[in-house]
Amino acid sequence: MLTLPRQDWEEIDINYSGENSFASFLPNNSNIHAYPAKLVPNLVHDIINTLRKYNNIEKTLDPFVGSGTVGLESKYLGLDFYGSDMNPLSILISRTKTLTMENTPHVINSLNSFTELLEKEYKETHAISCVSFKNIDYWFKKENIKQLSYIKTRLDYFLKTKSRKYQEIYSLILLTSFSSTIRKCSLTRNGEFKLYRMVESDIAKFNPNAFEIFSNTVNQLLDMLNHTNEIYEKKTITEITLQNAKELLNIDDESIDLIFTSPPYGDSKTTVAYGQFSRLPLQWIGDLIRKYLKIDVYSDNCDEYLLGGKKSGIFLDKEIVVNSSETLKKLELQMTKTINDELSRLKQAKLQLSFIKEKINNNALTLEDLSNNNVIYELVWERLRLNTLRKINSRAEHSKQQAKIISSEEVSRFFSSYNSCPRKKYRNNKVVEKTIPSITETIQRKINAMPKRVTEIINFFLDLYKVVIETDKKLKLGGHQVWVVGHRTVLGEINVNMRDILKEWFNSMGYNEVTSLQRKYSFKRMPHHITSTITRSEQIDTMMEEYILIVKKERK
DNA sequence: TGGCTATTGCAAATCGGCCA
DNA sequence: TGGCCGATTTGCAATAGCCA
Numbered sequence: 001m002l003t004l005p006r007q008d009w010e011e012i013d014i015n016y017s018g019e020n021s022f023a024s025f026l027p028n029n030s031n032i033h034a035y036p037a038k039l040v041p042n043l044v045h046d047i048i049n050t051l052r053k054y055n056n057i058e059k060t061l062d063p064f065v066g067s068g069t070v071g072l073e074s075k076y077l078g079l080d081f082y083g084s085d086m087n088p089l090s091i092l093i094s095r096t097k098t099l100t101m102e103n104t105p106h107v108i109n110s111l112n113s114f115t116e117l118l119e120k121e122y123k124e125t126h127a128i129s130c131v132s133f134k135n136i137d138y139w140f141k142k143e144n145i146k147q148l149s150y151i152k153t154r155l156d157y158f159l160k161t162k163s164r165k166y167q168e169i170y171s172l173i174l175l176t177s178f179s180s181t182i183r184k185c186s187l188t189r190n191g192e193f194k195l196y197r198m199v200e201s202d203i204a205k206f207n208p209n210a211f212e213i214f215s216n217t218v219n220q221l222l223d224m225l226n227h228t229n230e231i232y233e234k235k236t237i238t239e240i241t242l243q244n245a246k247e248l249l250n251i252d253d254e255s256i257d258l259i260f261t262s263p264p265y266g267d268s269k270t271t272v273a274y275g276q277f278s279r280l281p282l283q284w285i286g287d288l289i290r291k292y293l294k295i296d297v298y299s300d301n302c303d304e305y306l307l308g309g310k311k312s313g314i315f316l317d318k319e320i321v322v323n324s325s326e327t328l329k330k331l332e333l334q335m336t337k338t339i340n341d342e343l344s345r346l347k348q349a350k351l352q353l354s355f356i357k358e359k360i361n362n363n364a365l366t367l368e369d370l371s372n373n374n375v376i377y378e379l380v381w382e383r384l385r386l387n388t389l390r391k392i393n394s395r396a397e398h399s400k401q402q403a404k405i406i407s408s409e410e411v412s413r414f415f416s417s418y419n420s421c422p423r424k425k426y427r428n429n430k431v432v433e434k435t436i437p438s439i440t441e442t443i444q445r446k447i448n449a450m451p452k453r454v455t456e457i458i459n460f461f462l463d464l465y466k467v468v469i470e471t472d473k474k475l476k477l478g479g480h481q482v483w484v485v486g487h488r489t490v491l492g493e494i495n496v497n498m499r500d501i502l503k504e505w506f507n508s509m510g511y512n513e514v515t516s517l518q519r520k521y522s523f524k525r526m527p528h529h530i531t532s533t534i535t536r537s538e539q540i541d542t543m544m545e546e547y548i549l550i551v552k553k554e555r556k
Numbered sequence: 557t558g559g560c561t562a563t564t565g566c567a568a569a570t571c572g573g574c575c576a
Numbered sequence: 577t578g579g580c581c582g583a584t585t586t587g588c589a590a591t592a593g594c595c596a
Contacts (some may be wrong), residue, residue, distance in 0.1 A: 037592055265592060571584070
């Protein structure tokens with residue numbers, strides 16, 4: 001096997017437009033189901049194709065399969081694909097995405113007649129809401145709960161009557177479409193991966209028809225599957241399973257030619273909470289997914305089992321993992337220093353606080369005593385501002401923006417005239433005294449939380465390292481690994497260079513870096529203070545970077 | 557751990573000055 | 577007064593997040 005010449009990589013233009021497309025080989029811009037942080041299909045396609053020029057690739061693996069982009073592109077290129085994920089919804093969507101239909105015209109006809117009749121039947125029946133879970137009323141309008149309940153009941157009945165041969169195909173298509181319909185009918189804001197309710201005024205205007213959305217989604221999905229199925233030149237194996245990337249039991253050791261993945265960039269606390277993203281669909285149809293697709297929809301939130309999660313079962317020796325990467329070693333030192341500095345600041349504040357309490361008791365507190373300690377001064381300031389803001393908002397005399405300005409001004413005035421006269425000082429001392437209990441609590445909470453946070457971040461890397469060991473076990477000698485990552489910020493200020501950490505780990509395991517690509521992705525918008533009328537040439541480029549690390553296994 | 561905000565870019569809609 | 581055109585305003589989707 002040859003190593004790829006550098007110019008092969010330079011020939012790829014990875015700054016694609018239309019990043020949210022479904023597949024590299026279809027012009028279609030719509031998608032089968034929303035999913036957080038999808039890979040760009042063209043990127044996957046171009047990199048696999050470039051690697052294929054000099055290397056034989058038959059089997060690919062994505063241990064964090066997500067919505068299944070690598071699976072679909074692999075299938076298009078005639079490669080066998082293995083995928084895993086801890087989120088049941090991911091397994092549903094990615095299996096549907098890579099589905100091979102049989103007897104397509106029959107499937108399409110039968111599904112069309114099923115969806116077409118639903119609304120008519122619904123109107124003729126006195127349907128009742130038969131699905132219920134905590135807060136269902138908060139996330140769905142009453143009429144939609146009734147509609148969705150009806151669809152679910154009919155869907156269950158439809159699937160029950162199908163032969164085993166077609167049951168899986170029908171289940172994948174209908175349950176994926178229904179899951180998407182649930183999201184579209186819910187009172188969540190679309191752009192947010194976590195659950196976030198629409199504002200009341202939007203809710204009043206929001207009257208989705210679940211039947212219309214469902215039948216459109218089914219049609220669109222059938223259309224796409226019809227297209228993709230026609231394009232496949234070769235029959236390939238696609239095996240996507242609900243399992244932990246740290247232990248890929250169904251895959252033979254040294255059987256994979258290429259590992260192509262994009263891991264979570266950090267632990268579930270600071271990045272996408274996939275469990276929350278999937279919560280509503282799984283509450284609605286988790287039982288049907290389990291019943292018809294044998295996907296084990298467990299009742300816990302899957303975030304708990306993701307990398308660094310509280311139930312992930314970390315067992316690796318920290319020293320080995322950290323010492324395998326200079327960057328990670330530096331990160332740990334940096335984090336320790338930051339929290340030590342912060343902890344001593346907080347402990348100082350705690351001491352100062354008891355001093356302040358005493359001064360208040362003697363009515364001897366001055367502004368200097370407060371502003372001596374930045375931590376306390378800022379906390380008192382913020383507490384008073386929030387109190388004032390709430391008061392103003394409850395009177396509803398000002399707009400939210402005005403209220404914000406007024407409350408800040410009021411607190412500024414409070415502090416600037418703090419010592420002005422004895423009577424005022426007494427009153428002001430009483431105001432500050434009221435804030436002391438909550439501030440004491442805040443400081444203590446921070447003192448408790450900071451060391452825990454460092455442990456959580458390190459635990460994430462212990463888990464990720466275990467995945468790297470596992471993928472290495474599955475990869476053939478001479479095979480490649482492609483990892484698409486983004487850098488994160490932790491503890492408010494420390495940058496985590498994910499690419500370098502992975503590169504150093506791989507180096508320590510007998511891999512060489514083939515190349516490292518970098519591209520901007522535009523779906524993340526960062527604050528920049530420009531007006532809406534600014535001309536294009538003046539725009540500040542603040543898009544985020546995505547790093548693509550490609551390594552080759554050279555020795556065992 | 558779960559409930560939720562504020563600031564952005566884009567582009568359609570609207571405004572307002574100017575000219576024929 | 578209608579149409580054109582550039583400037584503003586408005587509507588809306590979007591955000592690997594934030595905070596108690």
